[in-house]
Amino acid sequence: MRRYWKGDIAAGLTVGVVALPLALAFGVSAGVGAAAGLVTAIIAGLVATIFGGSNLQVSGPTGAMVVIIAPLVATHGAGVVPTLSILAGVIVIVAGAAGMGRAISLIPWPVIEGFTLGIASIIAMQQIPNALGIAAPDESNTLKATVQSFAAAQWPEVVAPLTLTVGTILIIILMSRFLPSWPASLVAVVAVTAVVAIFGTNVPLIGALPDSLPAPTVPDISPDLLSQLLPGAVAIAILAGIESLLSARVAAGMVKGERYHPDRELVGQGLASVASGMFGGMPATGAMARTAVNIRAGGRTRLAVIIHSVFLLAVVYLASTVVSTIPLAALAGVLLVTAFNMISFSTARTILFTTRSDALVFCLTAATTVVLDLIWAIGVGVAVTGVLVLRHLARQSGVYREDTAEHRRIAILRIDGAMFFGVSDRIESQIPKLESTDVVILRLSRVGVMDATGAKALADIALTLREAGIEVLIKGIDISLVALIEEVGVIETIGGRDHLFTSLDEALRAAEAIVERRATA
Known part of the structure; x- marks a missing residue:
């Protein structure tokens, strides 16, 4: 830290600026509200970096987690999310203590890439209601909800929010190309918010945000509620472990000589989700996009992630009124770009043109993720891979x-x-x-x-x-x-x-x- 503290401070502020619109957008997209997304980024980011196994990982709400939480919110209501976060966190802690951190190496590459493509597709589809300026349908399946959203759209009422979404996307694309060192997502959100305020455009906004952090509490958990939430908590825990370990492994490879401790990382991520739930937040995982920004901005120690959390905390106490005026259509634009950037087209092309077996696993995992859910996708992908490997061994x-x-x-x-x-x-x-x-x-x-x-x-x-x-x-x-x-x-x-x-x-x-x-x- 004595060697890198200047770069860490700069990187922490940069990551904080990038994380702000993402945290707000993920909270809204999950159905728990922008405040919950912001609280998760602050609390989970701080706890995970202190207790986790990576010096570079930035944790918080992620798109993949939103994909699991949104259907659960539609079924049980937003009030169960803190409980889900605590239950999932405990499961992840137990997995880390049991030494299951190396299990990520058992998941085949085509399964991971197909999983990522499916998640990106779901994140994009989840933004359709906000992009059209309508309420999200009461449907847990994202594919069906997307179809219902288009059917419910009323023209020309959707023109204004749709224009704001497209404008947000264009600003991010142009700034990323011509001003790559600028925080494109934040600038786009600020610009679109200013346009809405100046012209008095009638579109849905984030709404009121708290101007301080809530006091930590432990939600009541009855046996009946526990039995209803446990399957969802297990799914969240599995996803949290996979995403966090993948992100930590990639981050370690981006910096020469850097290493991470997978079991400690699981324990840290579990504690982060427990802490987030106690403050009313949502489950957290390691966030690859924010972690990559941290590394590229010069972050090399945990101080950078701590600075990122402090910056977001300052936003809560000093700028919550301004943040509440952000249009939901702008956040939809941010997440549509995020979903697109999650897809590696070169990787997909490589898998599709290597072997027919890998192509089948890749496509089947992606399709299962969209049509069913993430845990089914991983199970189906790994099972099909196993059958194909056995078939190959049998032929030899x-x-x-x-x-x-x-x-x-x-x-x-x-x-x-x-x-x-x-x-x-x-x-x-x-x-x-x-x-x-x-x-x-x-x-x-x-x-x-x-x-x-x-x-x-x-x-x-x-x-x-x-x-x-x-x-x-x-x-x-x-x-x-x-x-x-x-x-x-x-x-x-x-x-x-x-x-x-x-x-x-x-x-x-x-x-x-x-x-x-x-x-x-």
Whole structure:
């Protein structure tokens, strides 16, 4: 901090300016109000940076979290959001304490990118009511709500808010191109707000905001309410963990020599959501957009994030009256640009043109996110990926005969790939009919994966050969698999451990001895 404090102060102020319109917009879009979004950015940002595992992460309300919260608000009302935040925070804390921070590496890349595309699409669709100047429909499914919003729009009443939304988008695009160092979103919101005030345009506004932070309280949680909110809290916790760890990992990669601690990051994010809920806020996660701004502006320690929270706190106490006059259409424009910027078109193109399997997972995850919900999307994406991986492994597995005429009455069968439940039947069916054979040597040195089903298939193969009067020798099985095949009876079936060999020459000598013994018997 002594080395970077000047850059941290500048970065903290920059992030605060960028975070202000986003926090207001996410609060409105989630259905809990702009004040809740602002409180979340202040409290969660401060707590997460103190207790979290990243020096660079900026936490607060995010678009992905809005996607889960909005349907819950439509079902249970905005009053349950602080309770949801606390419940989800506790779950995330437990996950961090249990060492689950490394679980993010188990989610395939196409699933993450499809998930991100789906979230961006939902965020964009959620802005349609505000862009049209109408109340959001009472519908939890975003796709249906978007269709209903267009059906409910009355022309020409929607012209004014729609013009403000388009104007906000154009200002952000032009400033980002010609004045990239300026806070484009904030300038656009200020400009549009000024136009509305000067011309007295009748459009929906944010409305009254508190001029101070509320006192922390613990909301009442009854057993009935807990049972109703628990599934939503679990979904929020899963998303909070995934988004925060992804953001922290990317942030660490943006600064040379920087590292993060995933389990501590989960604990910090969980505490942030608990604290946010106690102050009436919403669940929080690491925010990639604000974290990237922090890094690019020169932030290198946690001081930058603390400055960001202090700046937003000053807005609450000194400028809440001015902020309350911001039109909702301007916030819709900000979030439409945010949703567009979340999509990496080059990444999507790369995935779509790599393999058909990756393209399928990517498209299916994105579609499931939009049509169903985020947790279903992750589950479906991971499940489909697993099936495709197993299918690929099954295709690479097989049985190949290697013996030659010089090995009289000895057959050498090489089994390649994995022996697991997906391929065991096929491997059994590929064992050729062995005529005039006294000994079969099974070469297993190329079997790297074997489960109980695969071991049982090996036992059945050995039993079938022994019943046909053929001795079975096994060569090259990995030492880590010996206990498994012994447990399912393979070693007993083939005649004991003296039928296991590490060298093909040793196995051939033993096989030739068996052939000679039978010939003289």
